[in-house]
Amino acid sequence: MPKRGFPPAEFRARITHLQAAMAQAGESALLLTSQADIFYTTGFLTRFWESPARPWFVIVPASGEPIAVIPSIGADLMGKTWITNIRTWDAPMPGDDGLSLLAETLADTVPETGTIGLPMGLETHLRMPLADYLQLTQTLAPRIFVDATNTVQRTREIKSEAEITKIRNACAVADRTFARIHEFAAEGRTHAEVFRDFQRFLLEEGADWVSYTAGGAGQGGYGDVISPATDQRLMAGDILMLDTGAVLDGYFCDFDRNFAITHADDAAKRAYDQLYSATDHVLATLRPGHKASDVHAMFVASLTSQGATPGGGRLGHGLGITLTEWPSFTPHDQTDLRAGMVLTLEPGVEIAPGLFQVHEENIALRENGPELLSSRAAASLPILR
Amino acid sequence: MPKRGFPPAEFRARITHLQAAMAQAGESALLLTSQADIFYTTGFLTRFWESPARPWFVIVPASGEPIAVIPSIGADLMGKTWITNIRTWDAPMPGDDGLSLLAETLADTVPETGTIGLPMGLETHLRMPLADYLQLTQTLAPRIFVDATNTVQRTREIKSEAEITKIRNACAVADRTFARIHEFAAEGRTHAEVFRDFQRFLLEEGADWVSYTAGGAGQGGYGDVISPATDQRLMAGDILMLDTGAVLDGYFCDFDRNFAITHADDAAKRAYDQLYSATDHVLATLRPGHKASDVHAMFVASLTSQGATPGGGRLGHGLGITLTEWPSFTPHDQTDLRAGMVLTLEPGVEIAPGLFQVHEENIALRENGPELLSSRAAASLPILR
Numbered sequence: 169m170p171k172r173g174f175p176p177a178e179f180r181a182r183i184t185h186l187q188a189a190m191a192q193a194g195e196s197a198l199l200l201t202s203q204a205d206i207f208y209t210t211g212f213l214t215r216f217w218e219s220p221a222r223p224w225f226v227i228v229p230a231s232g233e234p235i236a237v238i239p240s241i242g243a244d245l246m247g248k249t250w251i252t253n254i255r256t257w258d259a260p261m262p263g264d265d266g267l268s269l270l271a272e273t274l275a276d277t278v279p280e281t282g283t284i285g286l287p288m289g290l291e292t293h294l295r296m297p298l299a300d301y302l303q304l305t306q307t308l309a310p311r312i313f314v315d316a317t318n319t320v321q322r323t324r325e326i327k328s329e330a331e332i333t334k335i336r337n338a339c340a341v342a343d344r345t346f347a348r349i350h351e352f353a354a355e356g357r358t359h360a361e362v363f364r365d366f367q368r369f370l371l372e373e374g375a376d377w378v379s380y381t382a383g384g385a386g387q388g389g390y391g392d393v394i395s396p397a398t399d400q401r402l403m404a405g406d407i408l409m410l411d412t413g414a415v416l417d418g419y420f421c422d423f424d425r426n427f428a429i430t431h432a433d434d435a436a437k438r439a440y441d442q443l444y445s446a447t448d449h450v451l452a453t454l455r456p457g458h459k460a461s462d463v464h465a466m467f468v469a470s471l472t473s474q475g476a477t478p479g480g481g482r483l484g485h486g487l488g489i490t491l492t493e494w495p496s497f498t499p500h501d502q503t504d505l506r507a508g509m510v511l512t513l514e515p516g517v518e519i520a521p522g523l524f525q526v527h528e529e530n531i532a533l534r535e536n537g538p539e540l541l542s543s544r545a546a547a548s549l550p551i552l553r
Numbered sequence: 554m555p556k557r558g559f560p561p562a563e564f565r566a567r568i569t570h571l572q573a574a575m576a577q578a579g580e581s582a583l584l585l586t587s588q589a590d591i592f593y594t595t596g597f598l599t600r601f602w603e604s605p606a607r608p609w610f611v612i613v614p615a616s617g618e619p620i621a622v623i624p625s626i627g628a629d630l631m632g633k634t635w636i637t638n639i640r641t642w643d644a645p646m647p648g649d650d651g652l653s654l655l656a657e658t659l660a661d662t663v664p665e666t667g668t669i670g671l672p673m674g675l676e677t678h679l680r681m682p683l684a685d686y687l688q689l690t691q692t693l694a695p696r697i698f699v700d701a702t703n704t705v706q707r708t709r710e711i712k713s714e715a716e717i718t719k720i721r722n723a724c725a726v727a728d729r730t731f732a733r734i735h736e737f738a739a740e741g742r743t744h745a746e747v748f749r750d751f752q753r754f755l756l757e758e759g760a761d762w763v764s765y766t767a768g769g770a771g772q773g774g775y776g777d778v779i780s781p782a783t784d785q786r787l788m789a790g791d792i793l794m795l796d797t798g799a800v801l802d803g804y805f806c807d808f809d810r811n812f813a814i815t816h817a818d819d820a821a822k823r824a825y826d827q828l829y830s831a832t833d834h835v836l837a838t839l840r841p842g843h844k845a846s847d848v849h850a851m852f853v854a855s856l857t858s859q860g861a862t863p864g865g866g867r868l869g870h871g872l873g874i875t876l877t878e879w880p881s882f883t884p885h886d887q888t889d890l891r892a893g894m895v896l897t898l899e900p901g902v903e904i905a906p907g908l909f910q911v912h913e914e915n916i917a918l919r920e921n922g923p924e925l926l927s928s929r930a931a932a933s934l935p936i937l938r
Binding site for chain 2: 169219241265293367381391395398494
């Protein structure tokens with residue numbers, strides 16, 4: 169079993185990077201409210217975020233260590249992290265659910281002429297009641313809140329070697345599970361049984377928990393990939409796709425695998441080969457200095473040159489503390505791709521109107537190109553007999 | 554296997570209730586952004602919310618059916634619900650991630666003199682980028698946004714019989730799993746093994762997925778209940794507590810069970826008896842018309858009369874579409890308890906400083922008092938030999 173957590177030096181390095189970005193953006197402090205941002209800066213790892221009852225806050229000052237302003241129920245666990253400045257209140261508290269404590273802490277940390285950075289942009293949410301935030305902006309005036317999406321995302325998107333190892337370990341859990349596909353997927357089993365067993369096997373293979381599974385199955389391909397499983401049975405000629413975000417020590421994998429049930433038609437096999445080849449093309453071509461939109465273009469070029477119709481939507485994205493992170497491989501995302509990013513390559517082919525096949529691999533982008541974190545999919549469509 | 558989903562009449566009734574509350578509050582429309590509120594109004598059920606990449610919107614007009622404004626990747630699944638008015642965009646789209654489509658739809662739905670209700674209060678989050686919301690308020694002026702927490706919470710907190718059945722079914726999954734405790738918890742097994750197997754068995758017993766497990770184990774009791782499991786081994790004299798939010802058809806259970814490993818000291822047995830008795834007291838006493846704070850007082854009175862020190866924090870809460878819902882059984886929460894609410898009774902005892910035992914049951918509040926949805930815990934502390 170790989171060692172859990174990170175040494176304090178990892179968190180100090182993260183904070184140093186954040187504070188450098190904050191200085192450049194002119195932010196006097198960061199206010200973080202999301203599970204991911206708080207885990208990133210503190211190492212505070214719990215499934216308790218599943219309860220929407222309580223807000224949690226971490227303040228990153230311009231210099232020095234972060235300050236946690238949290239419900240007292242979390243004091244014990246936060247006390248086990250590298251964070252030493254922990255302020256608590258008894259949540260939930262109608263009327264003042266930590267707000268005065270947060271305002272006081274921010275007022276102590278940020279001069280009246282200062283600005284408070286808060287992620288407000290694409291792929292961010294404010295995980296506190298909106299009314300409390302609006303009141304906070306009044307209380308803290310003339311301090312102003314500014315959008316710190318860039319500060320946080322440009323920092324978090326470059327993974328340390330320790331983080332890449334965590335994601336590689338999560339990928340290995342899914343690799344081992346997919347290798348056991350014969351134990352739980354076969355003609356006649358219901359989609360619900362297969363999806364449920366997929367989660368059980370992910371746990372058996374070492375996942376701490378399984379935050380995400382998705383999939384699809386149908387004759388020659390599948391329609392949508394976000395629906396829950398039904399009691400429909402796998403049939404001969406179905407293409408089964410299983411996709412997972414299994415979590416190990418706070419880090420996700422996110423990749424899928426396709427399988428044919430007893431046999432596959434030529435169109436499904438051809439789609440598989442086209443997707444495999446398009447992924448090979450990107451694996452060979454992608455380098456730091458490309459933009460997110462370039463990866464989309466690489467996939468589209470490879471697929472169309474093979475006579476395939478590329479699937480719509482994004483063809484991959486960032487990966488790490490959440491199932492999906494920015495950037496998105498769409499024609500519209502101009503994010504610079506840099507060494508140290510962990511990304512998914514997720515091309516899709518539309519075999520016929522509404523009938524898709526989607527492949528996915530996880531990579532770390534290195535100076536000399538992609539390093540696979542998932543074990544490369546089989547070179548031709550696996551048949552489950 | 555119980556039937557999945559709800560008939561359209563269920564959703565129509567929900568919308569009728571919401572629209573009545575909106576009329577009373579003077580809201581011309583509701584803007585809903587959270588997984589729970591969108592599932593409640595539409596039946597749109599997917600684990601895809603795990604990806605923070607895309608916002609999703611549902612508008613409930615003053616009369617008529619809801620309108621979904623969603624990423625195109627969700628069109629197929631939303632099309633299978635009772636919702637017919639579905640507007641989509643290709644997300645994620647930097648610069649305009651559904652915002653102009655949302656603004657246009659709201660402008661069509663709400664007159665310039667109207668107000669748009671949005672949950673902004675305790676236990677709510679805005680699940681869209683804050684910068685987009687702030688821009689939306691400008692675009693839609695002179696329409697104003699108001700806090701619709703009360704509108705949504707007073708409606709959602711009264712469960713239909715169909716909803717209560719769903720929660721009862723989720724509780725039954727955990728009941729069956731706890732009954733198999735001997736198969737996965739024993740002296741010498743690590744906490745991590747037990748927590749992992751607990752999830753596997755929940756899946757075996759029919760959970761669609763396991764969004765939450767927590768627990769604690771230690772000599773005579775445990776310290777905190779939100780930490781992930783460690784590789785520490787269960788020892789003779791440990792009290793093991795396992796708690797779960799397993800999900801079936803979109804509804805949660807949330808209750809725990811305590812077990813002694815080979816034997817228990819008298820203090821642990823006494824705490825168990827006190828908690829059991831305090832829960833009996835509330836089961837016998839609680840009626841519609843009480844306030845949330847009254848339940849806290851009932852627990853405290855029962856526990857102190859038995860010579861126990863009540864645990865801090867809240868002693869129960871609402872339950873349903875999320876692991877925890879309002880209200881909270883604290884001295885501060887004045888929410889009226891009404892028939893049709895589903896609630897957890899969760900008293901704790903502090904056996905010694907930092908050493909706790911916590912019990913939990915799930916109930917539906919009926920006109921004549923609580924109906925247990927979880928099978929009542931064993932009357933005395935179960936010993937695992």
